[in-house]
Amino acid sequence: MMNRGKISFGKIGFNLGGSKATEGASTTPTLPRNDDVAKSTVASSGFGTFGKTSDENTSEPKEAEQGDMETVMGFSGFGKKAREFNLDALVDETRKSAIDRNRENIEKLKLKASEQEQGEGSLPAVPVLSDAQTPEANKSESDNDDDDDFIGPRPPPGLDVPRASAESESESEDEEQHKLPITHELVLEHGTKTVSALAVDPSGTRLVSGDVSYDVKYWDFQGMDQSKEAFRSFCPADGYPVNSVDYSSTGDKVLVVSGSQQAKVYDRDGIELFECVRGDMYLHDMARTKGHIAGLTCGVWHPRDKEEFLTSCRDGTCRLWHTSQPGSQKNVIKARAMNGLKTNPTTCAYNRDGMLVACACDDGSIQMWDHRKSFVNVAVNVKNAHDKGSDTSGLTFAYDNKGFATRGGDDTLKLWDIRNTKAAIHTKNGLFNRFPMTNCVFSPNDQMLITGTSLSKGETSGKLHVIDRNAWETVRELEVGPSHVVKIIWHPRLNQLMIGCGDGSVRILYDPKLSRNGAVLVAGRHKKRSKQAEVVVSQQVITPHALPMFREERHKSTRKLEERDRKDPVRSRQPDLPVGKAGSGGRVSAGGSTLSSYIIRNMGLRNKVHEEGDPREALLKYAKEAEENPYWVTPAYKRNQPQPIFQETEPAVKEGEEPATKKAKH
Known part of the structure; x- marks a missing residue:
């Protein structure tokens, strides 16, 4: 008969011949061996036996010796038998404890409901769950837990929950769902014109704004204090308003789209990287040109690819660009109206995963193309989405990629389902x-839709409209500043609202409890103090044993040294003082700083004729000197007219007669 030998891992040994099972070997693998073969094998080997032997006489001293050795070596517990668990008993015990706890919770709920509804009648009978109806617990609770803290299953249908608590819970859920970060405000002064473009990088550390006065400014939240000044400002295209700015998916590049034909790409610090090429305006086919030939309207980056961006233009095309090839576009998309003629895109966008390229046109249509296919056939075409001739100003996709919203120039806001675009799901008028x-x-959280309104006649402030996406009800109307609300950004990481207004300011709404970083960092900083100019004094070498003529005086304070240098005209660089009356070396006196003022103030004063008395007498007193010593006129007429001839005085004219010079000639 064959016996099974067993290997024991508990006491570092194995028995190949014994029919008796060793301790702790109930689950160990066995090797079929014959007793005779095992005995002959052990006897023939010169290494002895491993573990216990089959000899009963020598088993006790060997076991004692082995136990002492195991204690000394430190592995006496390795051979203990594994603890056995009865799973069926544990399941039954857990099931019974769960049933008892459910019964206790139901009784407590009954008592609470009866206390609240005293005087209104008794509650209906509450059915008690049987063992078959009660679900089995997957995990048992500890016995030390309190019953009040235990959260059991829902109450049975027969037990009515108080309505007040249910309504309060639903109201709290709605409040949490529609909670807006609008408790605080931070205003950044961009300029005096309308802020028409706004973008925030994915990390939420920098903000880029552009206005209709051709300027783009960079703002850094981490390096900004309460002075709230931009760290960089430039003009991308002089004479063209900035229509759109956008950060790439990694935040390392900024796309600036102005009203010109060429878009520009800048880095994070505002350094221009490249400019898109301009197309040939004399070509009829827009697919043959390398770039746009009319004014741009919008531009966005691809949400996944950091090297690709999209631009829309009033030449009837949308073009895909790659940063490695700014000299030519990657693809050309032609927008067509219902009659087959071209129509001009007013705005463009990608969906959240970048699989769709969409644009809204001035004929009121919304057209989308599949990015994975050729851009010939339109994948989605919504005709008459808005009024024809009105510029659809906004097109954005929901985070779930199932819906999108459009902001029309016809004062409407529409919500669409991309799976069924025959008609809008909801429409909001009067915006x-x-x-x-x-x-x-x-x-x-994809539960609200936000847009802004411009000032109409009689209004004093622009409004921010917050609409529930599901119920399509206005959750909040918030007045934002004394001007229009144009651009809106709700950054998901910062949880802050950035609003570009018509008065040239960027208003950031936030809540310190709900928002993080961004405007919260700026509001907590103080304005940096301007550093005063400090006088840098050269280091002085102290030489105590030098000769007196080479020894430098040791000054304990710089104030005395500055006072001494101030008295020295050479060290203080004192300008040359004005000289006396004469002047020398090109310098004039204190009378004037220029030569003309010097002549007027000095030479004129020296020969000034005082106007006191009769001026005729003042001149005649020099007549005698002029006759005796003639200098100017008399020497010139000395030869040809030694005797001067003066004009004779005319006789007095009687009243009523004309003088002889005025009588008519006959």
Whole structure:
């Protein structure tokens, strides 16, 4: 008969011949061996045996010796038998404890409900769950937990939950869902014109703004104090308003789209990287040109690819560009109206995963193309989405990629389902808009839709409209500043609202409890003090044993040294003082700083004729000197007219007669 030998890992040994099972070997693998073969094998080997032997006489001293050795070596516990668990008993015990706890919770709920509804009648009978109806618990609770802290299953259908608590819970959920970070405000002064473009990098550390007065400014939240000044400002295209700015998916590049034909790409610090090429305006086919030939309207980066961006233009095309080839576009997309003629895109956008390229046109249509295919056939075409001739100013996709919203120039806001675009799901009217850059955005939780309105006649402030996406009800109307609301950004990481206004300011709304970084960092800083100019004094070498003529005086304070240098005209660089009356070396006296003023103030004063008395007498007193010593006129007429001839005096004219000089000649 064959016996199974067993290997024991508990006591570092194995028995190949014994029929008796060793301790701790219930689950160990076995090797089939014959007793005779095992005995002959052990006897023939010269290494002895491993573990216990089959000899009963020598088993006890060997076991004692082995136990002492295991204690000394430190592995006496390795051979203990594994603890056995009865799973069926544990499941039954857990099931019973869960049933008892459910019964206790139901009774407590019954008592609370009866206390609240005293005087209104008794509660209906509450059915008690049986063992078959009660679900089995997957995990048992500890016995030390309190019953009040235990969260059991839902109450049975027969037990009514108080309505007040249910309503309060639903209201709290709605408040949490529609909570807006609008408790605080930070104003950045961009300029005096309308802020038409706004963008924040993905990390939320920098903000870029552009206005209709051709300027673009960079703002850094981490390096900004309460002075709130931009660290860089430039003009991308003089004479053209800035229509759009956008950060790439990694935040290392900024796309600036102005009203010119060429878009520009800048780095994070505002250094221009390249400029897109301009197309040939004399070509009829727009696919043959290398770039746009009319004014740009919008531009966005690809949400996944950091090297690709999209631009829309009034030449009837949208073009895809790659940063490695700024000399020519990557693809050309032609927008067509219902009659087949070209139509001009007013805004463009990617969906959230970049699979769709969309644009809104001035004929009121919304057209989308599949990015994975050729841009010939339109994948989605929504005709008459807005009024024809009105510029659709905003097009944005929801975070779930199932819906999108459009902000029209016809004073409407529409919500669409991309799976069924025959008609809009919801429409909001009466939202006045006068800017072709006004946009709309979804909240980070995708439950709200936000847009702004312009000032109409009689209004004093622009409004921010917050609309519930599901119920399509206005959650909040917030007045923002004394001007229009044009551009809106709700950054999901900062949880802050950036609003570009018509008065040239960028207003940032935030809540210190809900928002993080961004404007919160700026509001907590103080204004940096301007450093006063400090006088740098050269280091002095102290030589105590030098000769007196080479020894430098040791000054304990710089104030005395400055006073001494001030008295020295050479060290203080004192300018030359004005000289006396004569002047020398090109310098004039204190009478004047120029030569003409010097002559007027000095030479004129020296020969000044006092106007006191009769001027005729003042001149005649020099007549005798002029006759005796003639200098100017008399020597010139000395030869040809020694005797001067003066004009004779005319006789007096009687009244009523004309003088002889005025009588008519006959």
